[in-house]
Structures are given as structure tokens and as C-alpha cells.
Amino acid sequence: MAHPYEVNDPYETGYLDTGDGNQIYYEVYGNPDGKPAVIVHGGPGSGMPRGSKRQFDPDVWRIIQYDQRNCGKSTPHASDPAADMGVNTTEHLLADMERLRLHLGVERWMMFGGSWGSTLVLAYAERHPERVSEILMPSAMLADREAVDWLYRGVGRIFPEAWDRFREGVPADERDGDLVLAYSRLMENPDFEVRAKAAVDWLTWEDTVISLEANGSPFINRADDAQIAFVRLCAHIFGHHAWLEEGALIRDAGRLAGIPGVVIQGRQDLSCPVRPVWDLVQNWPDARLVVVEDAGHTGSLTFRDELSKAIKEFAGRP
Numbered sequence: 001m002a003h004p005y006e007v008n009d010p011y012e013t014g015y016l017d018t019g020d021g022n023q024i025y026y027e028v029y030g031n032p033d034g035k036p037a038v039i040v041h042g043g044p045g046s047g048m049p050r051g052s053k054r055q056f057d058p059d060v061w062r063i064i065q066y067d068q069r070n071c072g073k074s075t076p077h078a079s080d081p082a083a084d085m086g087v088n089t090t091e092h093l094l095a096d097m098e099r100l101r102l103h104l105g106v107e108r109w110m111m112f113g114g115s116w117g118s119t120l121v122l123a124y125a126e127r128h129p130e131r132v133s134e135i136l137m138p139s140a141m142l143a144d145r146e147a148v149d150w151l152y153r154g155v156g157r158i159f160p161e162a163w164d165r166f167r168e169g170v171p172a173d174e175r176d177g178d179l180v181l182a183y184s185r186l187m188e189n190p191d192f193e194v195r196a197k198a199a200v201d202w203l204t205w206e207d208t209v210i211s212l213e214a215n216g217s218p219f220i221n222r223a224d225d226a227q228i229a230f231v232r233l234c235a236h237i238f239g240h241h242a243w244l245e246e247g248a249l250i251r252d253a254g255r256l257a258g259i260p261g262v263v264i265q266g267r268q269d270l271s272c273p274v275r276p277v278w279d280l281v282q283n284w285p286d287a288r289l290v291v292v293e294d295a296g297h298t299g300s301l302t303f304r305d306e307l308s309k310a311i312k313e314f315a316g317r318p
Contacts, residue, residue, distance in 0.1 A: 003124075004054035009061070018069075020087045025073035026066035026259030028104065030058035035133075035315065036106045040067040040097070042115030045233030047072030047226070052112065055307055060315050064109070066100055068093055068120075071229050074257055078229035081190055085236045090123060090243045097124050101131065114138040115272065115297070118263075119242055119249070120279075126255045134314040135261040135287075136228055138307055139297050141272040142249050142280065143242040152180050152238070155209050155270055162208040169201030184235035188230075199223035199231040200240050209271050213296035249274070253283035260317070261287035262310040264303060 010027040017023055017082035027048070039052050048065040056063050069088045070078035077083060097120070101109065110133050113121035118140035125132045141147055156163025167175050170182035186198035200223050223231075261284055263277045274291055281287045290310075295303040 004051065005057050007053050007056070009016045015074075015282070016096070016103055018092075018096060018099065020092075021076070021084065022069050022087065022092075022096075023075045024066055024069065024100065025075075026064065026100055026104075029053055029063040029065075030056065030061045032062060034058075034062040035058055036064060036104075036109040038097070038100075038109045038111055039063070039104075040111065040113035040117035040120050041065070041068065042113070042139075043071065043119045043230055043233060044068065044116045044237045045071040045078060045230040046116075052114075055304075055311055057312075057315065061110075062173075064100070064104060064106075066096075071226075071233060073276045077225065077231045080223035081188065081195070085188075085232070087130070088233070088236065089240070090120070090237070093120055094124050094127065098128065098131075107131070108133045109183065110134045112136045112311075113140075115141050116143060116237075119143040122253075123242075123244070125259065126249065126252045129259060132256075132259050134317065135256070135259060136264075136307070136310050136314065137277075138260070138264045138299065139269060139272055140263050140265060140277045140280075142276050143238060144244045144246050144249070145241045146246070147272070147276065148238045148241055150203070151209065151271055151272070152299050158270065159208050159211075159222060162205060166201060166205035169198060178239065179231045180235055181239040183231070184239040187235050193229055195232070196223040199228045202231045202235065203227060203258070206271075210297055212270070213246045213266075213268060214296035214300065215296050216296070250280050250283055251287040253280055253287075254285070256287070257285045259286055262290060262306075262313075263287060264290045264292060264306045264310070266297060266299065266303060267291050268296040271297040 012028040015023040047067050053063045067074040111121045118137040174182040267275050281289045292303045294300045
């Protein structure tokens with residue numbers, strides 16, 4: 001089993017002013033002269049992960065992580081109903097990544113993004129391939145209409161009781177429509193109790209989807225600010241299918257030619273099935289797909305070992 005590295009406190013932290021009222025919080029760890037790697041968190045809205053940076057050797061890597069708009073330490077926080085979701089779109093998030101790269105003086109960086117983070121990594125890399133040295137995507141998600149419909153409707157074929165409860169969380173006249181947008185509207189309600197209940201209903205469904213996994217941890221039946229922000233951002237971004245043209249990330253994967261990529265997917269991942277990333281790597285000449293048989297969306301020890309192997313492989317590239 002791969003052992004995570006000990007990573008000391010960040011040697012640089014700060015906020016980037018986006019010019020539209022948002023402040024993006026970032027941290028930099030490891031070797032200031034090392035190979036740059038940026039960790040793009042999932043969610044949307046989960047905030048920077050605590051453990052991912054420990055997969056990187058701090059003597060080798062310059063490890064960059066940040067909180068995407070409206071979550072973590074970035075401001076304003078999405079738990080505040082006054083925070084404007086109109087300036088939180090995929091275009092805004094991609095611009096923030098490029099703003100961070102320029103601010104830190106990075107010419108090219110290795111990109112690490114799992115789940116929703118992989119959507120942003122792919123969209124960024126297909127737009128700026130000259131700025132990307134390698135890509136590593138664990139538990140990847142391509143957040144277009146097909147992916148969102150599967151996660152919030154299709155998986156209901158496996159858990160019909162839980163999905164009916166999820167469906168009943170929205171007003172009766174919206175239950176036969178777009179549930180994700182219906183939840184997004186609930187998360188904009190000025191009444192805290194309405195938002196809190198919607199957040200619990202949403203997170204209970206997400207917990208159900210990973211409930212068959214060994215690492216699937218149940219959600220505590222309450223909603224704090226971080227969880228309310230998470231659900232508000234998920235419903236907002238997924239309700240718009242991340243503003244992506246359907247199939248575009250797979251269609252345009254040829255733009256990544258020359259960029260080595262590793263996609264690590266759990267065979268048991270009900271949240272993000274293998275097929276879309278299988279299709280992706282068919283169009284990406286320099287990528288390989290590693291399917292881990294004993295893992296779901298939350299990974300496994302085997303899954304972590306595959307991550308470690310890929311990072312060490314990329315560390316050896318100039």
C-alpha cells in the first residue's frame with residue numbers, strides 16, 4: 001500500500017480578487033521550485049480536500065490547491081442567500097483557474113481533479129492544452145446532461161424507495177420535471193429551514209448512491225453552512241449541466257494530444273460509471289484508463305495505490 005507523504009503547512013496562502021465581488025482562497029505547499037501541480041476539488045462546492053496533497057512528494061512537487069467560488073474559505077459563501085450564483089458558471093470557474101496560474105507564475109501545471117473536478121480539468125485543458133503538462137483524474141465525472149440525469153434520476157432504478165423520497169423533497173407540481181433545477185430553486189429560498197431541509201434531502205440521496213461502497217459514509221441528518229453551500233452549488237451547476245454542450249468534452253478530447261493522462265475509475269462507481277470515461281480515452285491519444293475492480297466513487301486502498309503510481313510516473317517527466 002502506498003503511504004501518503006507528510007506535507008507541512010503551506011508556504012503561501014492568499015485571496016485572488018476576481019473583479020466581480022468574489023475572492024478565491026488558495027494555498028501552496030511543498031517545493032517552491034518543484035514541478036507545479038494543481039488540485040481541483042470536486043463537489044461542486046466541497047472545498048479543497050484535506051488529504052489529496054499528501055499523495056504528492058513535497059520535495060518534488062509545488063502543490064497548489066484552492067477553493068472554488070462560494071465555498072471553503074472563498075467569499076462570499078454560498079450558504080449566504082445573498083451570494084450571487086449568476087457569477088458562478090463554468091466560464092467563471094475556468095477564468096479563476098487561469099487567473100490563479102498567472103498569479104503564481106506557473107507556465108504549465110499537472111492537473112489533478114476528481115469527480116466534478118475532472119469536468120473542470122478537462123474543460124480547462126481542452127481550452128489551454130499548452131498550459132497542461134499531465135492530467136490525473138480519479139472517479140471522473142463529465143457533468144453534461146447525460147451524467148447529471150444518471151446521477152439524480154437513473155440511479156433511482158437501483159434505489160427506487162430512496163429516489164421517491166428524493167423526488168418528494170420538491171413541490172408536488174415539480175416532481176415530474178427537472179428535479180435538479182427544482183432543488184436549485186429551493187436552495188435559493190430566503191427561508192433557512194426550507195434550504196436546510198432541501199440540503200438534507202439532497203445529501204441523503206447522494207449518500208444512498210454510495211451506500212454499497214465500503215468507504216461510503218452516511219450523512220448526519222442535519223445541514224451546516226458547508227453542506228448548504230455544497231448543495232446550493234451542486235444544484236445550481238448541475239441544474240445547468242455545467243453549461244456544457246452535450247458530449248463536447250469527449251468530442252474535443254483530441255485537443256489533449258501530447259498530454260499524458262491517467263483516468264482511475266472504480267468498477268463499482270454508481271455515481272460516475274465507467275462508460276463515459278471509456279469513451280473519453282478512446283478520443284485522447286495519450287491517456288489510459290485504469291479500472292479498479294474493488295472500488296466505487298469513494299475509492300479503496302488499491303485505488304489509492306494506482307493514484308500514487310500515476311503521480312510518481314508524472315513526477316519523473318520533465
